Every structure is written in C-alpha cells, then in structure tokens.
Amino acid sequence: MAAMTLVDATTPKLGRKRDLTRDPEILDATLEVLAETGYDGMTIDMVAARAKAGKATVYRRWASKGELVIDAVACMKSADIDFNKLPDTGTLRGDLVAMIKPHSIEDGAKKLKVMAGLVSLMTRQPELADAARAAIVGPRVKVNSIFLRRAIERGEIPADVDVELLSHVGGAMATHRTLMLGLPVDREFVLSIIDGVILPACGLRGAATAPPTKATTTERPSGPGYTRRG
Amino acid sequence: MAAMTLVDATTPKLGRKRDLTRDPEILDATLEVLAETGYDGMTIDMVAARAKAGKATVYRRWASKGELVIDAVACMKSADIDFNKLPDTGTLRGDLVAMIKPHSIEDGAKKLKVMAGLVSLMTRQPELADAARAAIVGPRVKVNSIFLRRAIERGEIPADVDVELLSHVGGAMATHRTLMLGLPVDREFVLSIIDGVILPACGLRGAATAPPTKATTTERPSGPGYTRRG
DNA sequence: CATTTCCGAAACTGATCAGTACCGCATATA
DNA sequence: TATATGCGGTACTGATCAGTTTCGGAAATG
Structure with a gap:
C-alpha cells in the first residue's frame, strides 16, 4: 500500500x-x-x-x-475486518451483534475521526475520496450486505429487502452521530441501530423489546434474540 | 441572527x-x-x-x-422549514413524501455542502458545531419526529418505535451519501429511504413494493400508499 | 453645498507552513 | 577501517492569507 x-x-x-x-x-x-x-x-x-x-x-x-x-x-x-473470519451465528441479529467488539468500536471511531478531517478535501480530490471510501466505507458495507444476503437465503428475512440501502444504514448512523452530532458511537448506540432500525426494517424485532401493541407476534424458530413480525 | x-x-x-x-x-x-x-x-x-x-x-x-x-x-x-405549514396528509408516508419538494432537496444539498466544509473544524469549535447543528440537523430531525409521533397517536405505527433514532435516519443517510459517497441526494434516493428503511422499520411497507413472501398482509385503512405488516 | 462618514480598492504586516538545503552523527558495507 | 549513505535536526525560502491601514470617491445629512 x-x-x-x-x-x-x-x-x-x-x-x-x-x-x-x-x-x-x-x-x-x-x-x-x-x-x-x-x-x-x-x-x-x-x-x-x-x-x-x-x-x-x-x-x-x-x-x-x-x-x-x-x-x-x-x-x-x-x-480492517478479516473477511475469512466473519461470524456466522445463524441469525441476522447474532451476526450483527457479533461484530460489536471493543476493538471494532474503537477502530471505527478512529477512522471516523480521520474521515472528519478529510471530508472537506474529498469533494475536490477524487483520489483521496476513493482511498477513504475503500478504507472506511467499503469494508463495513460489504460485511453488512453479506449478513443480509445470508439472512435472505436462510429465509429469515423477506427477499425483497433493499440490501444495498440497508447495508449503509449502520455506517450512515455512525457517521452522522460522530460528524454531525459530535457524540460517541458506543456499544449501546450500535445495538440501538440494530434493534431499532435494521432489524425492524427487515421485519424482525430486536431482543429485549416489548411486543407491538396490536400485532400478532408469531414466535419464530425461536433462536436467541429475535422474533418475526407478520 | x-x-x-x-x-x-x-x-x-x-x-x-x-x-x-x-x-x-x-x-x-x-x-x-x-x-x-x-x-x-x-x-x-x-x-x-x-x-x-x-x-x-x-x-x-x-x-x-x-x-x-x-x-x-x-x-x-x-x-428553513416553516413549522406552521407542515403537511398533514393522514399517513406517515404521505407526510414524509410531501416534504420532498425540489426546493427542499436543493436546499438540503447546499446545506450539506456547507456542512462538509465545516465538519473538520466542528470537533474543535463547539460554538460553530452548535450553530451548524441548530441550522442543519435540528429542523429536519424535528419534522421527522413530529410526523412519527403523529403516526403513533393515530395508531398507524406501534407506540414502541424508537422515534428519536428513526428521526435521524433520513438525515444520516443523506449526510452519508453526500459526504462519504459523494453522490447526489435526489428525489429517488429520498423515496428509497422512506420506502426501504423508515416505513419498514415502523412495520409499514412502501407504496410500490411487492408484498412480503410469507406474511399475511392485512389491508389497513387503505389510504394511498401503505400497508401494515402484522 | 459643506460636512461627515461609509464604501471599494489596494498596499502592507506578520505569521504560518510546504518544501528544500545542509549539517554532523550513526551505521552498514567492502 | 575507509567510504558511502540515511538519519534527526535546524535553518532557510517563497507563497499564502488573516487582519490592518490608507486613500479617493460617493452618498446622506443639515
């Protein structure tokens, strides 16, 4: 490199x-x-x-x-991420949560800080922009899309979810929180994105949440930490 | 000012x-x-x-x-947005879509470009960071949270959706797309966020999507452009 | 129409910083 | 051990830019 x-x-x-x-x-x-x-x-x-x-x-x-x-x-x-050692827990939530490790959080935070210092320049320096995207955005998006596609193949989530779009949600929320809000991206926040946005958007519900008011919550394969809506 | x-x-x-x-x-x-x-x-x-x-x-x-x-x-x-003239269409999707106007898109794009030029400094200049957040992040988040809360009161979406978190999704995705990916935020993209992330995360489905593979799609009040899952 | 003050323009000052040149020492080869 | 070279350090150069000063002209007041 x-x-x-x-x-x-x-x-x-x-x-x-x-x-x-x-x-x-x-x-x-x-x-x-x-x-x-x-x-x-x-x-x-x-x-x-x-x-x-x-x-x-x-x-x-x-x-x-x-x-x-x-x-x-x-x-x-x-x-960055070792694509030969990705978790495969059998559930989308399990895979996503398995990626939250102290090292990973720390690493992501540092990368976002570096990114913050480059954003302004990136609009005028395509070479730098490419390098930054390849180093920071790319890998994380790729991991998420792998997890989502797996979950589709497994029949855990509907096949018509917008994988491309949802793969970006985590990174987008982290970026926004760091650069715009100036708040730290900690484990709790990442969990709230998983359980409050990504899983619900896939028709799943996070682990420790009360069942929806009216919906008939059909218990699913009953692996740890998710239920299917619908 | x-x-x-x-x-x-x-x-x-x-x-x-x-x-x-x-x-x-x-x-x-x-x-x-x-x-x-x-x-x-x-x-x-x-x-x-x-x-x-x-x-x-x-x-x-x-x-x-x-x-x-x-x-x-x-x-x-x-x-920015005139909070006395917010749309009230009767559906969450209707409200969200009503906010997509050419002027609004254009205005948002310009603000994000300004933001891009400030991001680096914001981490070291709290005053500037506050001003930027108040001008750019705040209003949009507020609008979204109003729409979401309305939808909850109306019974359109479950009361346990994470309003605070979901209010940030649109802005986060737009920020990410502009600053990190260097791609334009156009009407189509905003629609895809609404129909591919926000509504599904609320248990609703966007307008022009095929029904989920297995779920029993119960037809709801049948306003234009949404169906309820569950 | 005299007076006062603001305007745009341009020259100036001082600080900062990318990039270069050079020094004396350290170190690896033959 | 003689020689060639990279090393850290420091001093230099030239450009850029925030902020100041000065100036002639233009406008508003009385």
Missing part, C-alpha cells in the same frame, strides 16, 4: 540502507495527527515530531503532503 | 449611514464560498470579491473569519 507513491528509493551498493521500519511509524503518526487536527490543521512538522523523525525523512519518502495522506488513508484499509 | 456578532455599529448623526443591504449579501457570499471550498480553503478576499465588497467592509462588520462563518451558518437556520 505504501509503496505506490513512495519516492523512487534506488537501493545503494554501499553505505547505510533505508530504514524500512520508519514508513509504518510515519504513516501511523500521520493518521493520528489527521484525526486530531484534520488535513488543513496538520503540518509535516507535527507528523515528523510524532514519529520522532526529521521532516526531511518524510520528504525523502513521500513527494508531498497530499501523497503522504493518501498513503496513510489507504493503509487503514488493510488493518 | 447576524446582529449578535456584528462589530459595534454606533449610528452617526451626520454623513453616510451603514449600508445594511451589504450584510445579507456578504453572508450569502460566505455560504457560497464555504460550500465550494470549505472553511480552510475560503479566504476573506474570496468572500469580498463574491459580494463585490471590499475586504475592509467585511472586517468593519465581523471581527474575524470565524465569527463571519458562525453568523453565516446561523443564517441558514431561518431560511
């Missing part, structure tokens, strides 16, 4: 070799500063200081501030 | 009076530039040029760039 915009780097025959361990450290520092101050507030000196590196070292590896940031953002992608 | 941060302005006994028509023109120019370039990209010279005013004229009215922007954002609030 980093290599793509790295400044040439022809290996010398003699003398000291480029210290490759500096790259990830500088990229991490970039993400930290980005999350704290945003793109415009971030200076190369801040990044260098954070990484305990010299400014020149940064410019020896990346041609410009813009390319450094694009690389750093692209870097976040790999540190 | 503008007056609160305006620089003193003691009326003289003699000579030319302050041209009050310049204020709204400068504020409008500010919003335009803000939407196009974001807070950091915006310069006072740009605003002055756009308003065909001198830079000094701007500083004669606002003490700093920050205060100008806060005023401009606060200004957007008043140009």
